[in-house]
Amino acid sequence: MDLTLQVWRQASRTADGKFVTYDAKGISPDASFLEMLDVVNEELTERGEQPIHFEHDCREGICGSCGMMINGVAHGPIGGTATCQLHMRHFKDGDNIRVEPWRARAFPIIKDLIVDRSPLDQIIQAGGYISVNTGSAIEANTLPIPKPVQEHAMDAAECIQCGACVAQCPNGAAQLFTSAKVSHLGLLPQGQPERYDRVIRMVEVMEEHFGSCTMYGECEAVCPKEISIDFIARMNRDYLAAKFKNRKEAGG
Amino acid sequence: MTLDSKIPPGPIDKKWEYAKAHYKLVNPANKRKYDVIVVGAGLAGAAAAASMAELGYNVHCFVYHDSPRRAHSIAAQGGINAAKNYQNDGDSIYRLFYDTVKGGDYRSRESNVYRLAELSVNIIDQAVAQGVPFAREYGGLLENRSFGGVQVSRTFYARGQTGQQLLLGAFQALERQIGLGRVKMYPRHEMLDVVLVDGQAKGIVTRNLVSGTITSYAADAVVLATGGYANVFYLSTNAKASNATAIWRAYRRGAYFANPCYTQIHPTCIPQSGDFQSKLTLMSESLRNDGRIWVPKVAGDARRPDQIPEAERDYYLERKYPSFGNLAPRDIASRGAKEVCDEGRGVGPGGRGVYLDFADAIKRLGRNVIEERYGNLFEMYADITAENPYEVPMRIYPAPHYTMGGLWVDYNLMSNIPGLYVGGEANFSDHGANRLGASALMQGLADGYFVLPVTIGDYLAGQLGKKVSADRPEFKQTQAEVEERIGKLVNAKGKRSVDSFHKALGNIMWERCGMARTAEGLKSAIADIRVLREQYWRDVRVLGTNEEPNQALEKAGRVADFFDLGELMCIDALQREESAGGHFRVEYQTAEGEAKRNDDDFLYVSAWQFKGDNAAPELHKEPLVYEEVKLATRSYK
Numbered sequence: 001m002d003l004t005l006q007v008w009r010q011a012s013r014t015a016d017g018k019f020v021t022y023d024a025k026g027i028s029p030d031a032s033f034l035e036m037l038d039v040v041n042e043e044l045t046e047r048g049e050q051p052i053h054f055e056h057d058c059r060e061g062i063c064g065s066c067g068m069m070i071n072g073v074a075h076g077p078i079g080g081t082a083t084c085q086l087h088m089r090h091f092k093d094g095d096n097i098r099v100e101p102w103r104a105r106a107f108p109i110i111k112d113l114i115v116d117r118s119p120l121d122q123i124i125q126a127g128g129y130i131s132v133n134t135g136s137a138i139e140a141n142t143l144p145i146p147k148p149v150q151e152h153a154m155d156a157a158e159c160i161q162c163g164a165c166v167a168q169c170p171n172g173a174a175q176l177f178t179s180a181k182v183s184h185l186g187l188l189p190q191g192q193p194e195r196y197d198r199v200i201r202m203v204e205v206m207e208e209h210f211g212s213c214t215m216y217g218e219c220e221a222v223c224p225k226e227i228s229i230d231f232i233a234r235m236n237r238d239y240l241a242a243k244f245k246n247r248k249e250a251g252g
Numbered sequence: 253m254t255l256d257s258k259i260p261p262g263p264i265d266k267k268w269e270y271a272k273a274h275y276k277l278v279n280p281a282n283k284r285k286y287d288v289i290v291v292g293a294g295l296a297g298a299a300a301a302a303s304m305a306e307l308g309y310n311v312h313c314f315v316y317h318d319s320p321r322r323a324h325s326i327a328a329q330g331g332i333n334a335a336k337n338y339q340n341d342g343d344s345i346y347r348l349f350y351d352t353v354k355g356g357d358y359r360s361r362e363s364n365v366y367r368l369a370e371l372s373v374n375i376i377d378q379a380v381a382q383g384v385p386f387a388r389e390y391g392g393l394l395e396n397r398s399f400g401g402v403q404v405s406r407t408f409y410a411r412g413q414t415g416q417q418l419l420l421g422a423f424q425a426l427e428r429q430i431g432l433g434r435v436k437m438y439p440r441h442e443m444l445d446v447v448l449v450d451g452q453a454k455g456i457v458t459r460n461l462v463s464g465t466i467t468s469y470a471a472d473a474v475v476l477a478t479g480g481y482a483n484v485f486y487l488s489t490n491a492k493a494s495n496a497t498a499i500w501r502a503y504r505r506g507a508y509f510a511n512p513c514y515t516q517i518h519p520t521c522i523p524q525s526g527d528f529q530s531k532l533t534l535m536s537e538s539l540r541n542d543g544r545i546w547v548p549k550v551a552g553d554a555r556r557p558d559q560i561p562e563a564e565r566d567y568y569l570e571r572k573y574p575s576f577g578n579l580a581p582r583d584i585a586s587r588g589a590k591e592v593c594d595e596g597r598g599v600g601p602g603g604r605g606v607y608l609d610f611a612d613a614i615k616r617l618g619r620n621v622i623e624e625r626y627g628n629l630f631e632m633y634a635d636i637t638a639e640n641p642y643e644v645p646m647r648i649y650p651a652p653h654y655t656m657g658g659l660w661v662d663y664n665l666m667s668n669i670p671g672l673y674v675g676g677e678a679n680f681s682d683h684g685a686n687r688l689g690a691s692a693l694m695q696g697l698a699d700g701y702f703v704l705p706v707t708i709g710d711y712l713a714g715q716l717g718k719k720v721s722a723d724r725p726e727f728k729q730t731q732a733e734v735e736e737r738i739g740k741l742v743n744a745k746g747k748r749s750v751d752s753f754h755k756a757l758g759n760i761m762w763e764r765c766g767m768a769r770t771a772e773g774l775k776s777a778i779a780d781i782r783v784l785r786e787q788y789w790r791d792v793r794v795l796g797t798n799e800e801p802n803q804a805l806e807k808a809g810r811v812a813d814f815f816d817l818g819e820l821m822c823i824d825a826l827q828r829e830e831s832a833g834g835h836f837r838v839e840y841q842t843a844e845g846e847a848k849r850n851d852d853d854f855l856y857v858s859a860w861q862f863k864g865d866n867a868a869p870e871l872h873k874e875p876l877v878y879e880e881v882k883l884a885t886r887s888y889k
C-alpha cells in the first residue's frame with residue numbers, strides 16, 4: 001500500500017520543529033507501524049537525509065519505549081496496542097497519516113519523535129517500591145495471597161510506562177501511571193506497611209511535574225495495556241486516607 | 253596465562269558456603285569509600301546495582317535506555333525456574349542442577365550450576381517480597397508450570413510477562429536506591445570501552461546519547477551486565493538495541509570470550525513474513541505444555557490444516573521423543589522443525605513453518621482455561637499474523653534467541669581481567685551448550701542479587717586506598733581511541749545504510765553459523781564476513797554528526813562489533829569438531845541425526861584471547877571436570 005506521512009521533525013530540544021511530508025510506498029499490510037517507518041528511513045538515508053528518530057526496542061509492546069501520536073491518538077487507532085504492535089493492515093491504501101511526538105509539558109522533545117520521560121522514573125523513586133533489602137525476604141509461601149487479589153494487582157502492574165496516558169490527557173496528567181503503581185503495591189499484603197506513606201510521596205512528586213486530573217478518561221482509552229481508570233479512584237481514596245491518618249497521628 | 257576457575261574446594265553442596273566463609277570482607281564503614289560501575293540494568297545489572305547499594309557501596313549505573321526499566325529482560329515471557337518443590341513432584345536443588353547440566357549437553361561448569369540451583373529458591377522469596385505478582389492457586393499459594401527439557405513443574409510465572417514483573421521488582425529496588433542517593437543513574441549513556449590501569453579494570457568511557465559527549469568515569473571495579481548478542485543474526489527475538497559492544501570492547505582489552513559459537517535457536521517463534529521484517533517474535537515455550545507440534549506426513553501437502561486428517565499428520569516430536577514429546581529441549585525441537593521443513597513438509601508461506609496446535613487442549617480443558625493460561629500470547633499472535641489461533645493452529649519456526657557464550661568468568665564471576673565482573677547473559681557461565689527454558693531469568697537474578705554483591709567484596713577489600721582518577725593517561729588514551737573510531741564511522745560517508753550491512757551479515761550467520769554448521773560453510777562464512785567488513789568501513793553511510801542524538805551512529809558502532817564477533821563465532825564453531833547442544837556440526841551426528849559429542853577431545857570451555865586486528869585470536873581451554881554428574885549421551889526419548 002502507498003501512504004502519505006506528515007512527520008514532526010525537530011533537530012534538538014531547543015530547535016524549532018515542523019511537519020515534513022514523506023511518501024511511504026509499497027508498504028506491506030503485514031508490516032508494523034515501526035517497520036513502515038524503517039522503510040521510510042532507509043529511503044531517507046539513501047537520499048542523504050537523516051532518518052526520522054523514534055524510540056523503540058522490544059517491538060513486542062512490553063518495553064514501553066515506543067510511542068507517538070498517530071493522527072492525534074497516542075499509539076494510533078487500535079485500542080490496547082502499542083505503536084510497535086500496530087499493523088499497517090489497519091490503514092487503507094492512500095491514507096494520510098500525521099505522526100507527532102508525545103506532547104506534554106513534562107516531556108520535552110529530544111529529537112523528532114523522541115521525548116524525555118524521566119519524570120515518570122522520579123515518581124517511582126519517590127516511593128514506587130517495597131522496601132526489602134536483598135536477603136531479608138521471608139519464605140515465599142508463608143504469605144498466601146488470594147488469587148483475585150494477585151490478579152487485580154497484576155492488572156495494575158502490567159503498565160509499561162510508555163507515557164501515552166500523559167500524552168493523551170488534555171491536562172498532561174500522570175494519574176493513570178501513578179495510580180497503577182500505587183495500586184499494584186497497595187493491593188498486596190507485602191505493600192501494606194508503606195501503603196500510606198508511599199501514596200503521599202508519589203503523588204507529591206507527580207504533582208510537581210504533571211497536570212491535574214479532571215477525569216476526562218482519555219488515558220484509559222489509549223493505554224496499550226488497558227489499565228483501568230478505577231485505579232485512579234483507588235489512589236485518590238488512599239491519598240485522602242493517608243492525609244487523614246497523618247493528621248491524626250500528628251495530632252495524637 | 254592459565255585460566256583459574258577458582259572453584260572452591262569441598263563437596264558440591266558446600267562449595268558456595270565455603271567460598272562465602274573465605275571471601276575477604278569490606279568493613280561496613282568502608283563500603284561507601286568504594287565506587288562500583290555497573291553497566292546494564294536488566295535483571296542482572298539492576299539486581300546487582302540495587303543490592304550493592306544496599307550494602308553501602310557507591311554505585312554508578314549506566315544504560316543506553318531512557319529508563320532502566322526498558323532493558324531487554326522486560327520482554328521475557330514464560331517464567332523462572334526454582335527448586336522449591338512446591339508441587340511435591342520430586343524436585344530438588346540437585347535435580348535442577350542435574351537438569352541444567354544435562355540440558356546444557358555437559359558443557360557447563362558443575363560448581364556454578366549447583367550454586368545457581370541453590371540460589372533459585374531465594375530469588376522467588378526476594379521477588380515475592382518485592383511485590384512480584386506471580387500466578388497463584390485458588391488457595392493463595394504459588395502456582396507452577398512445566399518447561400522444556402524437564403519432567404517436574406518448577407516454573408514460576410506472572411501471566412505471559414514474567415520478565416517484566418521480575419525486572420520491575422529489581423527496577424523498583426534500584427529506583428529506591430537512586431532516590432536514597434546511593435546509586436547514581438546514567439540513562440541514555442552507552443559504554444564504548446573499558447579502561448585498564450595496571451591491568452585492572454578501573455573505569456569506562458561512555459557516549460551521552462543526547463549530546464554526543466564522550467566522557468571517562470573511574471571506579472574501583474566494573475560490572476558488565478549488558479545482555480546477549482543474538483542480534484548478530486539481525487533477525488532474532490531480542491530487542492532491537494541489544495548488542496555486544498560492551499563485552500566486545502572488553503574482549504579487545506584482554507577479557508577472554510568463552511564459547512562464542514553456543515547460540516540458542518528457539519523453536520517457537522512466529523515465522524518471518526517479509527523483507528521489511530525487523531525482528532522475530534517469540535511465542536513462549538510454555539505453549540508447548542498444551543500445544544502439539546505437527547506437519548503433514550507428505551511433502552507438498554497444501555491442504556488447510558483442518559482438512560488434514562489425524563492419520564496424515566506427523567507429530568514428529570511426540571513420535572521421536574515419546575517421554576518428553578513436545579517438551580523436548582529447545583535445540584532438539586528447533587532442529588526437528590528445520591529437518592521437516594528441509595524435507596519439504598513445512599507449512600505456510602515459503603514452507604518455513606510447523607503447526608503448534610491447541611485444538612486438543614481446547615477440547616480437553618475448554619477455551620477458557622487456554623485463554624487464562626496464554627491469552628496475551630494468543631492475542632499477540634493474532635495481532636501479528638491476523639489469524640485466530642483458537643481456530644487455526646499457530647505457525648511457528650525457530651529463531652535466534654539467546655547466547656550461551658559470553659565473557660569468560662571464574663566462579664566469582666570475575667573475568668580474567670582483575671576488577672572486571674560479568675553477570676547475566678553477558679557471561680558464559682551456567683548454560684553450557686544449550687540453555688533450558690526459564691533459566692536465564694534465574695541466572696540473571698542469582699548473579700545480580702546473590703553472587704556479585706558478595707564476590708565483589710573479595711576483590712574490593714584489596715583495593716582500599718588504590719583509587720585512580722579519570723585524569724590518568726590510560727583514560728585519556730582510551731577515550732581518544734573511542735573518539736577516533738566514532739570519527740571513522742561518521743566520516744566514511746559511504747553509500748550503504750547500516751541496516752543493509754547488518755542484514756547481509758545476519759544472513760551469512762543464519763545460513764552458515766545457525767542451526768546446522770559445516771566446516772566448509774564456516775570457512776566460507778569467515779571469508780565473506782571479512783570482505784563485507786572491509787566494505788563496511790569504506791562504504792557505510794552514517795548521516796549527521798556525533799554531537800547530536802544520532803541513532804544511525806549508535807547502530808553503526810554496534811554493527812561494526814557484530815562483524816568481528818560473527819567472525820569469532822565462526823572460528824569457534826569451526827574449531828569445535830563435535831556437536832553439542834545448540835552447536836550442531838552436520839559432520840558429527842548419530843545415525844538418528846542427534847548431536848554427537850566428543851568428550852575425549854572437546855570437554856572444555858573455549859576461551860578466546862584477542863591478539864590484534866590482523867592476528868588470529870588465541871584459544872585457551874578450561875577443562876571441564878564432572879565429579880557429580882556422570883557424562884552420558886543426552887536422551888529425551
Ligand SMILES: Cc1cc2nc3c(=O)[nH]c(=O)nc-3n(C[C@H](O)[C@H](O)[C@H](O)COP(=O)(O)OP(=O)(O)OC[C@H]3O[C@@H](n4cnc5c(N)ncnc54)[C@H](O)[C@@H]3O)c2cc1C
Pocket residue numbers: 291292293294295296297314315316317320322323324325326327328329330331332414415441442443444477478479480489490491494495497498534653654675676677678689690691692693694696
Ligand atoms: C523474547 C524473549 C523471551 C524470553 N523469555 C524468557 C523466559 O521466559 N525465561 C527466561 O529465563 N529467560 C527468557 N529469556 C531470556 C532472558 O530474558 C534474558 O537472557 C535475560 O533477561 C538477560 O538479562 P540481562 O540482565 O543479562 O541483560 P538485558 O536485560 O539484556 O539488559 C542489558 C542491559 O545492559 C544495558 N547495556 C547493554 N550494552 C550497554 C552499553 N554498551 N552501554 C550501556 N548500557 C548497555 C542495556 O541498557 C540494558 O540495561 C527471553 C528472552 C527473549 C528475547
Ligand code: FES
Pocket residue numbers: 055056057058059060061062063064065066067082083084085160
Ligand atoms: S518497542 Fe517496546 S513497547 Fe513498543
